[in-house]
Amino acid sequence: MKKIQLPTDKAHRILAPRIAYIVTTVDKLGRVNAGSFSNLTSVSTDPERLVLAVYKAWDTIRNIRATREFVVNVPSKNLLREVWICGDKYAGNPIPPGIDELKIAGLTEISSKKVRPPRVAECPMHLECKVVWIKNVGDHYLILGDIVSASYTHGVFDQDFIQIISKTLPLMEISRDFFTSPGKVVTVGRKEVRKIVNQELEKMNIKVSKKLKIYKMLRWSEE
Numbered sequence: 001m002k003k004i005q006l007p008t009d010k011a012h013r014i015l016a017p018r019i020a021y022i023v024t025t026v027d028k029l030g031r032v033n034a035g036s037f038s039n040l041t042s043v044s045t046d047p048e049r050l051v052l053a054v055y056k057a058w059d060t061i062r063n064i065r066a067t068r069e070f071v072v073n074v075p076s077k078n079l080l081r082e083v084w085i086c087g088d089k090y091a092g093n094p095i096p097p098g099i100d101e102l103k104i105a106g107l108t109e110i111s112s113k114k115v116r117p118p119r120v121a122e123c124p125m126h127l128e129c130k131v132v133w134i135k136n137v138g139d140h141y142l143i144l145g146d147i148v149s150a151s152y153t154h155g156v157f158d159q160d161f162i163q164i165i166s167k168t169l170p171l172m173e174i175s176r177d178f179f180t181s182p183g184k185v186v187t188v189g190r191k192e193v194r195k196i197v198n199q200e201l202e203k204m205n206i207k208v209s210k211k212l213k214i215y216k217m218l219r220w221s222e223e
C-alpha cells in the first residue's frame, strides 16, 4: 500500500467527517449568538463532560469567556443551509457581533433548562453546558464543559437510549462546504469477535479471567 504525504497544514482534514453542531451563547447583555462547530467531542462520562475548540476571533469564545455557559444543539441534515448561515465568518458571509444568527437563519429559540443560552427548537438534541476550564491551545481555545442538562425531541431515542440515526440524521462536515450524513446502521458480530479474540489469546497461551471487572477499578480525579 503506497502512502502519500498530506501537507501538514491540512492534517486536520484526516479527522473527518465530524458532526456539525450549532452552539448558542449569550453575551454580557444577554444577546443571543449562534455559531457552527465540529471540533467537539465527549471526554468523560462520569461526570458527563465534553470539549469544544473555538477559534480566538469568534463571538462564541468572547461570550463563553464572559458568561461561562453554552448550549450544543445537534442539527439534522435538512438544516445544512442554516448550519452554513451560523458558520457565517468561515463561510465568508460575516454577521456582526450582537446580531443573532438564529434570526437570520429562521431558526426558533426555546429557553434552556439550566443555562441562559437558548436551545434551537428545530434541532433534535441539546446539551446545556457550564465551563470547567478554558485553555489556550494554539489559534483556538479549548473549552471543557460540564453537561448540566441533556434533552431531545420525542421519538429520536429508543427505550435503551440508543439514538435512532434514521430520525436524527446527523450532518457531518468533511471540509470546506462539503458535508455528509450517515446512511445506514451496522452492528458488530459480538460473539464472533469474542471467539476470534479468545482463539488468538489461546494461541499466545494467555488466560483472561471472565470475571475481570476493569471498569470497577477505574477512578477519576481532577489534576
Ligand SMILES: Cc1cc2nc3c(=O)[nH]c(=O)nc-3n(C[C@H](O)[C@H](O)[C@H](O)COP(=O)(O)O)c2cc1C
Residues within 6 Å of the ligand: 020, 033, 034, 035, 036, 037, 038, 039, 040, 053, 054, 055, 056, 057, 058, 059, 060, 061, 083, 084, 086, 087, 088, 089, 090, 091, 140, 173
Ligand atoms: C460546519 C462548520 C463547522 C465549523 N467548526 C468550527 C469549529 O469547530 N471551531 C471553530 O472555531 N470554528 C468553526 N467553524 C467556523 C464558525 O462557525 C464560524 O466562523 C462562525 O462565524 C463563528 O461564529 P461566531 O463569531 O458568531 O462565534 C465551523 C463552521 C462550519 C460551517
